[in-house]
Amino acid sequence: MTHAILFYCRPGFEADVEAEFTFKADIPGKWEIGQGFCIFLPKRPADWDKLYRTLECGDWVFPRQIIFVVEALDLPPKDRLTPILTAIDSLHEAHKGPWRDVWIEYPDTNDGKEISSFSRKFGALLDAKLAAKGLANKPDAKARLHLFFPTLERVYIGFTRPDFSVNWQLGIPRLRMPTDAPSRSTLKLAEAFMMLVPESGQVKPGMSAVDLGAAPGGWTWQMVSRGCTKIFAIDNGPMKGSMAIHPSVKHLREDGFKYRPKSPVDWLVCDMVEQPARIAALISDWLVKGHARQAIFNFKLPMKKRWNELQRCLEIIDDALDGAGIRYQIRARHLYHDREEVTCYLTKIKR
Ligand SMILES: C[S@@+](CC[C@H](N)C(=O)[O-])C[C@H]1O[C@@H](n2cnc3c(N)ncnc32)[C@H](O)[C@@H]1O
Known part of the structure; x- marks a missing residue:
C-alpha cells in the first residue's frame, strides 16, 4: 500500500482539513474523503517521511488526530485478526514495534459508534497477541500503533509519535461534566x-x-x-x-x-x-x-x-x-x- 496520511475530524469538517493541509503542506497527492475522517495519499513517499518527522497535530486547527498510515486491508468478517497480524508482521523494518500502545479507532459518527464494542474486544485480543511478542505496552517506545476501522470490513494501520500527537483515543478528550456548572459550554x-x-x-x-x-x-x-x-x-x-x-x-x-x-x-x-x-x-x-x-x-x-x-x-x-x-x-x-x-x-x- 502507498503511504497515506489519515486525519480524524468532526463529521462535516473534512473539507476544512483539506483546505488547511493544502495551505500548510502544499504537496502533490490525492484525497479520499470519508465521514469524520479523510485520507491524503502523497505522490512522493519522501513527503510522507518528512511529515512524519515534523508534523505536530497540536499545532493544527481542524484535524483531531493525524495518523501516518502504512497499510490498508479489506477484512473477511469471519477472521479479522489473522490478516491484521500478518500485515503487522510484514511491516517495513522502520515500522516494526515495539509500540507504546495499540489504539483501535473508528469515525466519530453513528456508524462508527457501532464499531466501539467490537473495538474494545478486538483491542484486548490484539493487545494480548502483540504483548506476547513483546511488541506492545512499552511506555518508552517512540511510536503508537493505530488501527482505524472506517467499517468492520476495512482497516488502516498506521502510527503516531506520542510527543507530536493528541494523547486521546479518536483524538477526543473525555471530560466529565461538572455537576454544578450552569451549562455544557x-x-x-x-x-x-x-x-x-x-x-x-x-x-x-x-x-x-x-x-x-x-x-x-x-x-x-x-x-x-x-x-x-x-x-x-x-x-x-x-x-x-x-x-x-x-x-x-x-x-x-x-x-x-x-x-x-x-x-x-x-x-x-x-x-x-x-x-x-x-x-x-x-x-x-x-x-x-x-x-x-x-x-x-x-x-x-x-x-x-x-x-x-x-x-x-x-x-x-x-x-x-x-x-x-x-x-x-x-x-x-x-x-x-x-x-x-x-x-x-x-x-x-x-x-
Ligand atoms: C453561547 S452563549 C454563552 C454561553 C456561556 N459561555 C456559558 O458557558 O454559559 C452566548 C451569550 O452571548 C451573549 N451575547 C451575545 N451578544 C452579546 C453582546 N453584544 N453583549 C453581551 N452579551 C452578548 C448572549 O446573551 C448569550 O448569553
Whole structure:
C-alpha cells in the first residue's frame, strides 16, 4: 500500500482539513474523503517521511488526530485478526514495534459508534497477541500503533509519535461534566485550557477575568473553579445557579462590545455569538489597549470556507497587534466540544 496520511475530524469538517493541509503542506497527492475522517495519499513517499518527522497535530486547527498510515486491508468478517497480524508482521523494518500502545479507532459518527464494542474486544485480543511478542505496552517506545476501522470490513494501520500527537483515543478528550456548572459550554473552556494553554500560562489563584457573553455561566464557572477571585460576567441574559450568587462574580448587564474594565484584568474570555471579524477586532482592541494580557475566545464559523474565514480573522488580529508593536502567540483549534466554531488562545509575549 502507498503511504497515506489519515486525519480524524468532526463529521462535516473534512473539507476544512483539506483546505488547511493544502495551505500548510502544499504537496502533490490525492484525497479520499470519508465521514469524520479523510485520507491524503502523497505522490512522493519522501513527503510522507518528512511529515512524519515534523508534523505536530497540536499545532493544527481542524484535524483531531493525524495518523501516518502504512497499510490498508479489506477484512473477511469471519477472521479479522489473522490478516491484521500478518500485515503487522510484514511491516517495513522502520515500522516494526515495539509500540507504546495499540489504539483501535473508528469515525466519530453513528456508524462508527457501532464499531466501539467490537473495538474494545478486538483491542484486548490484539493487545494480548502483540504483548506476547513483546511488541506492545512499552511506555518508552517512540511510536503508537493505530488501527482505524472506517467499517468492520476495512482497516488502516498506521502510527503516531506520542510527543507530536493528541494523547486521546479518536483524538477526543473525555471530560466529565461538572455537576454544578450552569451549562455544557463549560467543557469547551475546560478543553481550551487543556489543549491550548501551556502549563506556564494557566490561571493562577487570585487572578481576575472578564467573561463577555457569560450567561448562563459555564465559562464563568470554569474561571472560578480555576482560582479566579474577581470575574466580571457581561451579558444581558441571566446568570444561573451558583454563578448568579457567587461572591467572586459580578454580573453586569452591558453590551460586550462596549464594556471595558476600569483597571486591567488577567484574562479575557469571550463566547459571544457574533460575526468572527467583529470578535477579532474586539479581542485585538482589548490586548492593544492593555485591558487584558491573554484571551480565550471563539470564532463562530457557520460558513462553508471556514479555513479562509479563520485566516481573515487571524490577519485582523495580526494587523492590530503587530501594528501596535506587540509580540504575541496565538493557537486556534476546532475543539471536540466546539460545533461550528474554532476556539483561540491569544497571549502577549514579553519582549
Ligand atoms: C453561547 S452563549 C454563552 C454561553 C456561556 N459561555 C456559558 O458557558 O454559559 C452566548 C451569550 O452571548 C451573549 N451575547 C451575545 N451578544 C452579546 C453582546 N453584544 N453583549 C453581551 N452579551 C452578548 C448572549 O446573551 C448569550 O448569553
